[in-house]
Amino acid sequence: MRNRMTSLALALALTCGFSVAQQAVPLPTGVVAAPGSFVVAPASITYFAKGGDTLIAIAVQFTGKADHWVQIGKNNRIDRDSNIPIGTPIFIPAELLSDDPVEATVVALSGSITARKADGIVIALAIGAKVSEGTQIDTANNGFVTFALADSSRVSLPSNSRVKIGKLRMARYTKSPRTEIMLLRGRVESRVSPLEARKGLFEIRTPQSVAGVRGTHFRVGILANGVANEVLSGKVAVAKPAEGASLTLATAKGAIVDSRTVGPMVDLLPAPRLVARAGADYATAQFAIVPVAGASAYRVQLSTDSDAIDIIAENNAATPQVRLDGIPDGAYFVRISAIDRAGLEGLTRIEPVRISARADLAQRAAAGAPNVDHSNQREIGLKWQPLGGRSFVLQVARDADFSWLVHTVRTAVPQASVPR
Template sequence: MRRRVVMVLRLLTICLLLQGSCLLADDWVYTVRPGDNLWNLAERHLKSFKYIRQLQQLNGVQDPYHIPPGKKIRIPLEWTIRQSTSARIASLHGNAVVKRGNSQRILQAEPDLQLFVGDEIQSEADSFVTIEFTDGSRLRVQENSCIRLHDLKIFGDLGLINTAVELKYGRVENIVPKNSETDSRFRIKTPSAISSVRGTEFRVGVLQEGAVTASEVLTGALQVSGEQQTVNVDKGQGSVTSQGMPPLPPVKLLPAPDLSMTPELFEQLPLIIPVKAITGAQAYRAQIARDAEFEHMLTEFTTTTLPFREGNLPDGNYWLRVRAIDISSLEGYDAVKAFTLNARPEPPFVITPQPGSILPGEQPVLKWATQSAASHYLVNISRESEFLSPLIFSGEVVENSLHLQDNLIPGEYFWRIASVSAEEGAGPFSDPMTFRVPVPGPSLEKLEVDKSSITFSWRAAAEGQRFHIQLARDKEFSQVLLDQETADTFITLPRPQGGKYFLRTKTIETDGFEGPYGAAQSVDIPYATPYWLMILLLPLLLLL
C-alpha cells in the first residue's frame, strides 16, 4: 500500500511539473552540446540550482552529469535568469522620430541611437530606419510606418533572446539570422495578427488602416496567429489576416520581376525604368538604395502601371529592387539590379541645326544655348547614329558654337553635344540629332535653241537622282512659267518669246529628300525676228 502511495505521489509531482511548465508563457528548447550537463546548464542559465532535479524529471534525464549531445532539453523560461536589453538605430535615411517610452520625450532619430522597451519609432515619407537587435536581427521600418518596441529580453547567459515589436501601421522588413549559439525568438504584433519566427527573412505590412495584416516569408518559416488559430507560412508563401478573423491559408508569392530590359546606365531625368509585367500582379513596388544590401535606402514607390518613373536622384551608382504585388496585397520575391545615373550636367539647348534641318556644306556652324554649369562642351559629328566612327570629335569647345573649318560633303549627318563641369565632370550626350547637307541644285551646262523649242541640260551628281525645275520671267520667281519634275538630265520646252528668263533647279535624292533650290541662273532666249529688222519695219507698221 505504501509503495502505491509513493508511486502516485511521484506521478502527481511529475504532472504538476508538466502542468506548471505548460502554464508558463513559453519554454526554451535547448540543444545539448558536447560538455553540457545539468549542473553547468543551471550555473549558466537558471536562477537557482534547486531547479536541477525538476529539470531532470521534466526531461527524463537519467544521469544529470552526462547528457548525450544533440538531445533537446525543455527549460521553462520562468526558471531562467533574465535581463532587459536594448536595440540601436543602425542606419537612417530621411526623417524619423523616437517617442521615448512613457516619458513622452520626442527625439530625432539618428544612427547609433539606443532604443529601449516602450520606445516608438515613426518614419516620414521617403524615410527608412534600420534597427539592429542584440542577436543581430535587423528590422527596417519602411516609409510612413510606426513601430513600438514591446519586449527586449535575454534569458539565461545569452541563451535565448526574445524580441517583440508592435507594428501600428505601415510596413517592416526583417532579417532574423539563425545563431548556433543563441536561440532567437522574434515576434511582430499587429492589430489583427501575431507573426512569430525563429531565423528567417520576412515582411509584415498593416493594410486598410489596421484592418488587415500581410505576412510574407522569403527564407525560413513563419507562424501567423489570429483569433486563437495559427497557420505555418513557409518559404515563398504569404498569408493575409483580417481583424477578427483567423489567418487565411498561405498562398504562393509572385516570382521576381524580369529586369533584363532595365538598362544599367541612365542618362536622363526623370528615370524611366522599364520592367516586364508579371501575370497576377496588380501593382509593383520599387526601392532604390546606395548598397546591394539595401541598408541605405533612398526612395521607395509603388505603381499600378509600368514603367516606373523617378525624377529626383543625384548622379551616382545605385541598386534597384522591384517586386510584384498580388490582388491580396501580398508582395512577392525581389528582383535586384545595379545601375548608374549620369544625367548631370545636362546637355545644352540646341539652336542650330535643329533635328531634321538642312545645313550648308561650306564651313557650317553649330550653335547652342549657354549651359550655366558647364565649363566647356563635347561635340560629336558622325555619319551613323551610334557614333562608332565620328567624323568630328571636339573635346573642349569653350564657346557656345562650333565653326567647322572643313566642308561637309552632301548627305545625312548625326550630331550630339554634352556639357562638362568642374564639379560633375562630363554629363550625358544629348540624343542624336540629324541634319542634312543637301546636294546642290545642278547648274545649267548647255542651252540649245531651235525654231520651235529650247533644251536645257545639266549633269547629275549621283545615279537615281531626280530634279525639280522652275522657269520664270523674274528672278524672284513670282511669275513661274514652268514647274516640273524629271528623272532626265535635260528638259525640252516649246520655244518661248525672246527675252531674259530665270531658271533654278533642286535635286531630289534617291530617298526622296529634296534639297534647296540652287542659285537662279539667267537665260537669254533670242527673239525669232532680229531687233534690227524690227526697227526697220516699225515705220511701215505705223503707216499701216
C-alpha cells in the same frame, strides 16, 4: 577526493528518487564539475547542485521566479522540492532563464524619423544611435530606418510606418534573443539570424496577427483588408493573438490575416525585372518594368547598398512605370517587386543603376545628332533637326566625358559653327 565525493553524491541521488536529466550538458571525459557551478550550452544550462540546494532556490537563482521549480523538476524528473544531493546536474532550458535588457543600433537612416522612448521623451536618431525596449518609431513620407539587434538580425521600416518595440531582451547565460515588435501602421521587413540552436524568440505582432520565426527574411504589412505576411526565405508561423493554431508559411508564400481567419496560403508573385539592362544609366529615376501576370501594382525602392538596407526613396504605381523624384546623380541599387490583387507584395529583384543627367544629353544627341553642313580651314559648320522652337547649347570637348571643354556655343537656331 572530489571525484569520490561527486560519485557518492550521484549514487545517493539515484537511490533517493533523483535521476540525472537526459538533456544535461555532458562534461568532457575526466572533467568533474564543482558543486555550485554550471555549464552553458546553446539553448540551456546545466547546474550542479551544492549543499542545501532546493528546486525553489535554484529556480529563484537562475529564472527569477520561484514558480518555475515545478517545470525544472519535471525536466529533471524530480517530483518534490527537497534538498538535492550535492553534485546533481540540473538541466534548465533557455526559455526559463532570466533575461537582461539589450539595445538595438541604428545602421541606416534616411528622411524624417521620430522616436519616442517608453517614458515619452523624444530622442534624435542617427547612425549608431541606440534604441531600447518600449521605444516607438515613426517614419514619415520617404523616411526609412534600419536597426541591428544584438544577434545581428535586422529590422527595417519603410516610409509611413510605425512600430513599438515591445520586448528587446536576451536570456542570461545563453544569450538567446527575445524580441517582440508591435507593428501599428505601415510595413516592417525583418532579416532574422537563425534562432533554433539557442531557442530564441522573434515575433512581429499586430492587433490582428502574430508572426513568429526561428531565422528568416519576411515582411509584415497592415492593409485595409487585414495584415499581409510575406516570406522571402525560411519559414514563418502566422497566427491570431491568443489562438494556438497557426499557419506555417515557407519561402515565396504569403497569407492575409483578417479579423476572422488566417490565410489561405498563396504563392507570392515572382520578382519582376527592368526593361533596361542591369547597370543601365537613367536620365531620371523613372523605371520601366516588364509586366508580371496577376500584378495590380509595382513597388520600387532605391538604396545605396546591394542588400537594400539603406533605402533612400520608394514609390508604388498601378502601372509598370514607377518614378522617384528628387534623386541626385549617382550610383544606386533599385529593388523592384509586384503586388497582387489581395495586396501581397511578391519576391524582389535588386539591380544596380546609375542616375545621370548626362544620360539625358546623350539620349537627345543620339536622337538628332548634328551633321556637318560645311567645312573649311577656319571652321566647321554643324546643322541638326529643330526641336519645337527650343534654343540649343552646342559643346565640343577633347574627351568623351566632356570634362575638357574647348568650345561652347549657344544658339536659337538648329545650326552653329565652331573654329577648327
